Amino acid sequence: MPGIGPRTAQRLALHLLRQPEEQIRSFADALLAARTEVGHCQTCHHLSAEPTCEICRNPERANGQICVVADSRDLLALERTREFSGHYHVLGGLISPMDGIGPDLLQISSLVKRVAANNTEEVILALTPSVEGDTTSLYVARLLKPFTRVSRIAYGLPVGSELEYADDVTLSRALEGRRSME
Amino acid sequence: MPGIGPRTAQRLALHLLRQPEEQIRSFADALLAARTEVGHCQTCHHLSAEPTCEICRNPERANGQICVVADSRDLLALERTREFSGHYHVLGGLISPMDGIGPDLLQISSLVKRVAANNTEEVILALTPSVEGDTTSLYVARLLKPFTRVSRIAYGLPVGSELEYADDVTLSRALEGRRSME
Numbered sequence: 162m163p164g165i166g167p168r169t170a171q172r173l174a175l176h177l178l179r180q181p182e183e184q185i186r187s188f189a190d191a192l193l194a195a196r197t198e199v200g201h202c203q204t205c206h207h208l209s210a211e212p213t214c215e216i217c218r219n220p221e222r223a224n225g226q227i228c229v230v231a232d233s234r235d236l237l238a239l240e241r242t243r244e245f246s247g248h249y250h251v252l253g254g255l256i257s258p259m260d261g262i263g264p265d266l267l268q269i270s271s272l273v274k275r276v277a278a279n280n281t282e283e284v285i286l287a288l289t290p291s292v293e294g295d296t297t298s299l300y301v302a303r304l305l306k307p308f309t310r311v312s313r314i315a316y317g318l319p320v321g322s323e324l325e326y327a328d329d330v331t332l333s334r335a336l337e338g339r340r341s342m343e
Numbered sequence: 344m345p346g347i348g349p350r351t352a353q354r355l356a357l358h359l360l361r362q363p364e365e366q367i368r369s370f371a372d373a374l375l376a377a378r379t380e381v382g383h384c385q386t387c388h389h390l391s392a393e394p395t396c397e398i399c400r401n402p403e404r405a406n407g408q409i410c411v412v413a414d415s416r417d418l419l420a421l422e423r424t425r426e427f428s429g430h431y432h433v434l435g436g437l438i439s440p441m442d443g444i445g446p447d448l449l450q451i452s453s454l455v456k457r458v459a460a461n462n463t464e465e466v467i468l469a470l471t472p473s474v475e476g477d478t479t480s481l482y483v484a485r486l487l488k489p490f491t492r493v494s495r496i497a498y499g500l501p502v503g504s505e506l507e508y509a510d511d512v513t514l515s516r517a518l519e520g521r522r523s524m525e
Contacts, residue, residue, distance in 0.1 A: 235506040238506055238508075238514060239506075241511055242514045244514070244518050244519070245518055285518070287517075289500070289505055289506055312521040313521060313522060314499060314517040314518055314520075314521050315497045315498065315516065316497065316500050317497030317498050317499040319501050319509065319510070320473075320516055324420055325419075328501070328502065330502045330503070332426070335469075335498075335499075336421070336426050336427055336467070337426070337497075338497030338499070338520075339467055339496050340494055340497060342480070342494060
């Protein structure tokens with residue numbers, strides 16, 4: 162399992178062996194239930210125990226905005242900020258020819274169908290600032306442009322950082338992405 | 344001296360004592376020369392041995408843009424990116440009422456005079472994303488707006504970072520500062 166080396170694994174195993182059998186049984190049941198019951202939302206492909214996830218079911222979140230993320234972890238990070246109140250779309254990864262991941266393996270065509278069928282005012286691409294993220298952003302933006310306004314989150318200096326210690330690429334992006342002060 | 348603790352200080356002192364006297368004499372002279380000869384550029388207040396610094400003297404850099412930074416270290420960081428080919432203005436710090444640093448202690452009025460007197464097309468504020476940086480940006484932008492276009496560098500996700508690990512404030516800024524994809 163990720164982040165668990167041989168020593169931690171041994172400590173966890175010995176701890177489990179010391180617990181009452183009843184507790185281990187309910188733990189095993191919970192694991193199995195999680196695996197069998199949690200699937201993906203039919204609309205946005207976020208993790209969900211129901212066919213449609215809580216966010217997609219919430220009528221207050223239908224504000225015409227769809228935020229596109231690579232996976233459910235990114236969605237949860239954005240939810241923590243409480244800054245975004247629209248819907249999401251989880252691609253399930255990023256386009257990466259080196260790893261054999263083409264657009265067909267991602268939830269891109271379902272996104273285009275969704276945007277074309279609904280009254281989507283804006284699609285916000287929230288993908289990581291990397292070669293794969295940029296490639297995916299450009300690809301998705303080109304497909305969506307006939308149907309809606311497309312924007313992407315800002316790349317630049319993180320809050321609390323020092324200009325002096327920023328890497329050159331980030332600094333270049335921050336200069337290039339400068340905004341007019343209203 | 345910053346970054347030098349008692350142990351390093353002792354190691355450096357003992358090393359110096361082992362060098363030939365002539366070498367120490369020229370080292371001492373160089374230190375004194377640096378201290379007496381390096382002053383500030385009259386125009387942009389960057390460190391300079393001449394009354395006007397190399398960047399201000401370079402006619403090819405007169406492109407109508409002035410990039411405003413807090414101090415010379417930030418200017419050097421931006422120079423390393425080779426992304427900016429205009430002039431600079433070094434404020435000498437940021438407005439910080441908590442530390443008793445008001446606008447009068449910084450090179451703000453000289454910036455306004457410089458912008459008003461020259462044909463400045465754009466002023467780019469490259470200050471750190473912090474309370475002091477934001478305060479200074481807003482203050483300077485208000486003063487400059489009658490004379491020129493004012494922009495600030497982008498705040499958001501640094502290049503190569505993961506959305507999942509970004510702090511909430513940076514993520515909020517990245518969402519808020521999203522850009523339309525052309």
